[in-house]
Amino acid sequence: MHIFNVRKTNSFGLNRSFLQNKALVGSIVLSIALQLVAIYVPLMNDLLGTEPLRLITWGMILAAAILSTIVVGVFNKIKYHH
Numbered sequence: 001m002h003i004f005n006v007r008k009t010n011s012f013g014l015n016r017s018f019l020q021n022k023a024l025v026g027s028i029v030l031s032i033a034l035q036l037v038a039i040y041v042p043l044m045n046d047l048l049g050t051e052p053l054r055l056i057t058w059g060m061i062l063a064a065a066i067l068s069t070i071v072v073g074v075f076n077k078i079k080y081h082h
Helices: 018-019 020-039 042-048 053-080
Strands: none
Touching: 020 042
């Protein structure tokens, strides 16, 4: 989520221009896919010592990601508008 804060200093970086950066989109998709493989593929669970996450855990992860994105966005607005 932090990538959306560092793309632009004066606004949230998730807009149509985001999709024009194919390397960035590809790297985010690949990163998410590899994380899901590490979490949900049984062989990887054994190899990496991971285990599937429960829905409540995903909720906490999403809440923390959104909150940290908002906090950084607010600090960017304060920093670059003064």
